[in-house]
Structure formats: C-alpha cells, structure tokens
Amino acid sequence: MIAVNYSTLRNNLKNYCDEATDNQSTIIVTRKNEKNVVIMSLENYNQLMKTMRNTEYLAKLDRSMDQIKKGQGKHRELIEDPADE
Template identity: 60%
Template sequence: MKAINFSKVRNNLKNYCDTAIDENEEIIVTRKDERNVVILSLEKYNQLLKDIHNAKYLAKLDLAYEQMLAGKVKTHDLIEVDDD
C-alpha cells in the first residue's frame, strides 16, 4: 500500500492507475483535512464487495444457528407435492 499526495497523483495519474492494476496495489491519495481516497483495481474492488456480502451472509447464518441452539425455532410438517 502506497500513500501519495494528491498533487503527485494528479501529475502521474496513469502511472498510479497502472500500478494499482498491474501490481494489485492500493494507492492512498492523501489530501488536505484528511479527506483521503484510495485507488484500486476494479478486480480488487469487486473482490472486496464480494467479501462484504459473504461476511453479511455468514453473520445471518451464525445468528440463525445461535437462535436454533437457543430453541427459538418453529417446526413444520413437510408438504408433499404430487408429480402430476
């Protein structure tokens, strides 16, 4: 992970974009008042979103499992479906 000031990134944007993609590296763009941003490849961004969604899904599964262990469940009979 590299931290580069805004002016330097502005003057060399293509190079920093290439670094983010080719070297799979995050570029932190430092700005005044700590209003920083990050440049990263679309591939890495998509992976982060996928990881977030997976973490949310796993949290739901954990909650359901804890509820099951605590006896907070309902049982239902199975519905038989005719093959007609």
C-alpha cells in the same frame, strides 16, 4: 500500499492507475482535512465486495444457528407444490 498526495497523483495519474491494475497495489490519496480516498483495481474492488457479502451472509447463518441452539427456532410444514404431484 502506496500513499501519495493529491497533487502528485494528478501529475502521475496514469502511472498510479497502472500500479493499481498491473501490480494489484492500493493507492491511498491523501487530501486536506483527512478526506483521503483509495484507488484500487476493479478486480480488487470486486473481490472486496464479494468478501463483504460473504461475511454478512455467514454472520446471518451464525445468528440463525444461535437461535436454533437456544430453542428459538420455529417448526413449519412445507408447502407442497401442486406441479410436483
């Protein structure tokens, strides 16, 4: 992880973008009033988003399993598809 101020980034943007994509580095751009931002490769961003979605999905599964263990599940009859007959 690299921290750099806005002015330095602006003067060396190509180099920092290359660092993020070529070396998978995360660049923290420090700004006034703590309005910092992060630069990362699209590949790293997509992986982060995938991890977040997976975490949310697993949390839903955990909540569902807890409900079943507490006897809060509901028994439903399957609807038969007429095309399958």
